[in-house]
Amino acid sequence: xxxxxxxxxxxxxxxxxxxxxxxxxxxxxxxxxxxxxxxxxxxxxxxxxxxxxxxxxxxxxxxxxxxxxxxxxxxxxxxxxxxxxxxxxxxxxxxxxxxxxxxxxxxxxxxxxxxxxxxxxxxxxxxxxxxxxxxxxxxxxxxxxxxxxxxxxxxxxxxxxxxxxxxxxxxxxxxxxxxxxxxxxxxxxxxxxxxxxxxxxxxxxxxxxxxxxxxxxxxxxxxxxxxxxxxxxxxxxxxxxxxxxxxxxxxxxxxxxxxxxxxxxxxxxxxxxxxxxxxxxxxxxxxxxxxxxxxxxxx
Amino acid sequence: xxxxxxxxxxxxxxxxxxxxxxxxxxxxxxxxxxxxxxxxxxxxxxxxxxxxxxxxxxxxxxxxxxxxxxxxxxxxxxxxxxxxxxxxxxxxxxxxxxxxxxxxxxxxxxxxxxxxxxxxxxxxxxxxxxxxxxxxxxxxxxxxxxxxxxxxxxxxxxxxxxxxxxxxxxxxxxxxxxxxxxxxxxxxxxxxxxxxxxxxxxxxxxxxxxxxxxxxxxxxxxxxxxxxxxxxxxxxxxxxxxxxxxxxxxxxxxxxxxxxxxxxxxxxxxxxxxxxxxxxxxxxxxxxxxxxxxxxxxxxxxxxxxxxxxxxxxxxxxxx
Numbered sequence: 001x002x003x004x005x006x007x008x009x010x011x012x013x014x015x016x017x018x019x020x021x022x023x024x025x026x027x028x029x030x031x032x033x034x035x036x037x038x039x040x041x042x043x044x045x046x047x048x049x050x051x052x053x054x055x056x057x058x059x060x061x062x063x064x065x066x067x068x069x070x071x072x073x074x075x076x077x078x079x080x081x082x083x084x085x086x087x088x089x090x091x092x093x094x095x096x097x098x099x100x101x102x103x104x105x106x107x108x109x110x111x112x113x114x115x116x117x118x119x120x121x122x123x124x125x126x127x128x129x130x131x132x133x134x135x136x137x138x139x140x141x142x143x144x145x146x147x148x149x150x151x152x153x154x155x156x157x158x159x160x161x162x163x164x165x166x167x168x169x170x171x172x173x174x175x176x177x178x179x180x181x182x183x184x185x186x187x188x189x190x191x192x193x194x195x196x197x198x199x200x201x202x203x204x205x206x207x208x209x210x211x212x213x214x215x216x217x218x219x220x221x222x223x224x225x226x227x228x229x230x231x232x233x234x235x236x237x238x239x240x241x242x243x244x245x246x247x248x249x250x251x252x253x254x255x256x257x258x259x260x261x262x263x264x265x266x267x268x269x270x271x272x273x274x275x276x277x278x279x280x281x282x283x284x285x286x287x288x289x290x291x292x293x294x295x296x297x298x299x
Numbered sequence: 300x301x302x303x304x305x306x307x308x309x310x311x312x313x314x315x316x317x318x319x320x321x322x323x324x325x326x327x328x329x330x331x332x333x334x335x336x337x338x339x340x341x342x343x344x345x346x347x348x349x350x351x352x353x354x355x356x357x358x359x360x361x362x363x364x365x366x367x368x369x370x371x372x373x374x375x376x377x378x379x380x381x382x383x384x385x386x387x388x389x390x391x392x393x394x395x396x397x398x399x400x401x402x403x404x405x406x407x408x409x410x411x412x413x414x415x416x417x418x419x420x421x422x423x424x425x426x427x428x429x430x431x432x433x434x435x436x437x438x439x440x441x442x443x444x445x446x447x448x449x450x451x452x453x454x455x456x457x458x459x460x461x462x463x464x465x466x467x468x469x470x471x472x473x474x475x476x477x478x479x480x481x482x483x484x485x486x487x488x489x490x491x492x493x494x495x496x497x498x499x500x501x502x503x504x505x506x507x508x509x510x511x512x513x514x515x516x517x518x519x520x521x522x523x524x525x526x527x528x529x530x531x532x533x534x535x536x537x538x539x540x541x542x543x544x545x546x547x548x549x550x551x552x553x554x555x556x557x558x559x560x561x562x563x564x565x566x567x568x569x570x571x572x573x574x575x576x577x578x579x580x581x582x583x584x585x586x587x588x589x590x591x592x593x594x595x596x597x598x599x600x601x602x603x604x605x606x607x608x609x610x611x612x613x614x615x616x617x618x619x
Contacts, residue, residue: 013521020414024423027411028430030489034445037455041448052458100338109331110324118342127349128592130579134362135349151345154338184330213438216554220580231440235558238444263448270444277436285429 035274042066042268046261065268068260075233075269081145082212082229088149089211090204096153097203101162102184102192107171116163119156136221147221148211158203165199166192202287205280212276230273237266356590362583376590385574393570396551399484401544408492409537412499413525428500431493442490443558447473450482473559476567483555483568498540502533538616546603549595571595 036056041049042065044058053059069075103109104116127135132151141147169192177187193200215231222228325332351366356376358369380386411431418424434442449455450472457469472478510528519527551570560568571591579588603618611617 010520016417016521017419020417023414024418024427028427031430031434031493034449038445038448050453052453052455055455096338099334103331103335103338106331109328110321111328111332111335115335115338118339122342122346125350126346127352128589128596129576130585130588130592131349131352131355133580134352134585135345137362139344154341184334209436213436213440215438215440216557231438234444235440238440238447238558263453266444267448270441270448274437274441278433281433281436282429 035278038267038270041264042271044264046264049264049267050261064260065264066272068265069268069272074228075230075272078228078230078233079272081227082231084145085148085211085214085229086208088145089152090207092149092153093155093158093207094200094204097155097158097162098193098196098200099188100154100159101166102188104159105163105166106174116159119154119159123156133220142221143224143226144221145227148214148217148227152207152210158206161199161203162196165196169195198287201284205284205287208280209277230269234266234269234273237262237269353589353593355586356593358586360586360589362585372586376587377594379587380591380594385569388566389569389571389574392567393549393551395480396483396568396570397548399480400487400551401541401548403484404487404491405541405544407488408495409499409533411492412496412503412533413529415496415500416503416529417521417525428493428496431496433493434490435494437490439554439558442486443555446482446486446559474561474563476564479560479564479567482559483552486555486559487552495540498536499533502536503529506532534614535616538610538614539618542603542606542610542618545606546599548602549599 037054040054040056040058043061043063044054045060045062046065048060100115100119104112104119106112126132136142136147136151141150173191174187177191182190213231215229215235218227218229218232219235222232354366355369357373358366358371360366360369415424415427418427447454450457452469452471454472456472457466460466460470461468470478472482506529510532511524514524514528549571551572553570553572553576556568556570556573557576560573572595575588575591575595578584579591607617607619
């Protein structure tokens, strides 16, 4: 214990400790339990699950819900779009913000301050939902894939992260490279990017989680459903019971799928949508935290 | 006269110098400028053009026309919104839910951080913290799906209530408006508590250990240490976040309402943001929707200024 050497042990302190530990256990369970419950339901037979009473583990174990999810073409396409969003979003966002960060932290560059202010202003003022929506309509971005990544390539917040990191690199590195006739793009790729990998990983995780989780822009811009991602499909499963019934009618005819119920299919889809986050979570959680602390220092 | 003259001259040469420096930089730093050009174009289109679009709140905007070609109507839409009878419901819901987040939602992370700080084992602390911000990283859709699962008429909570005899029939948690604010607040806390506590925990870990030692010598117990050492050291952070939180007083959630809210509960969840979205985007009253959200941000900014002023006078902490 941190302060154990000089803190007196008292009865009230011990009572508090017991209470505190109990509270923390309850809290941890509350945080995790919804995931466990939904997982149990997703592994249960549909008609049986509707009866309720599944808390920690499935009563009648089956994988048919997942079979259904992975054989449904619209869900599969949604998963592809989700993955594509994450991959393209990370690639363009990391490169874009590294470039921007390099430009605004290049001490000799004349336009450095101008670029920095240009982006800082966007942190405090924005056009808001409707003007942005109308802009996308006007640019012809409706029902296209580029609406997911082009408007989010650069960001003032990530610019602050990258530039504060690049500023800590020794300037002489860049100067030496320039004297040797290295082009700026080459400096970016050969010097800046390799040296910034920890910070870029942090940004990549943020962008990836954002892209994977976003659903509102899909509901705005993917009107014909061609670029629906997993989240929006799950949204429809939640809000429009009929959409699910319709989707399931075809497969239900097959004997194996007879026990499918909206409840369990919903649960299975939820797990499929959540799993990637849970998988990367233990590996990247240090990056999540380092991101928020750098951000708070920079104000 | 003479002094003024030289000052002007100096200014002029400075300007000329700056400009010639700029021209020179175009040549010597050609590559950096070339790399900047696409970024400048991007920021103008995707960040500054929508800001110009806010002006549509003051005209009768017709899609496809330029804003300056439309009829100027001044504050017509602002007046329309204020005199709209549904504004009272909107304001009530907005203030109720943001009020709940600014009180319960604001203080639970602080209490959680203080309690977590008292946990002895560093490993256990780390584990609890890691688990506590897992809900932050799942999407609102997934959170909504869990809410459906837990609270629907055949959900777990109702199962438990019936089997323990607390209630005879299932409680319509999701379709009865009276429950809406409570559920919203709880889900919000569940999702954001761990994440919001990070900043307090990092402020606490910055407290000098010697302070605690000195406190122990002076006879402070554990509660006394929390009160006289830990709390004062995170007080500036608390005040800063509170001021920033006040700026969001008119934003009382958005995603959650679109996912969990339904027609039956609308009198309890319709807030300014969802109203602006419904009218502005879904029904195409672009000017109206923009006016509503513009008014919202201006008022939010005023709130921040006022709180900032008060806190500057009272506690000497301010954000600007």
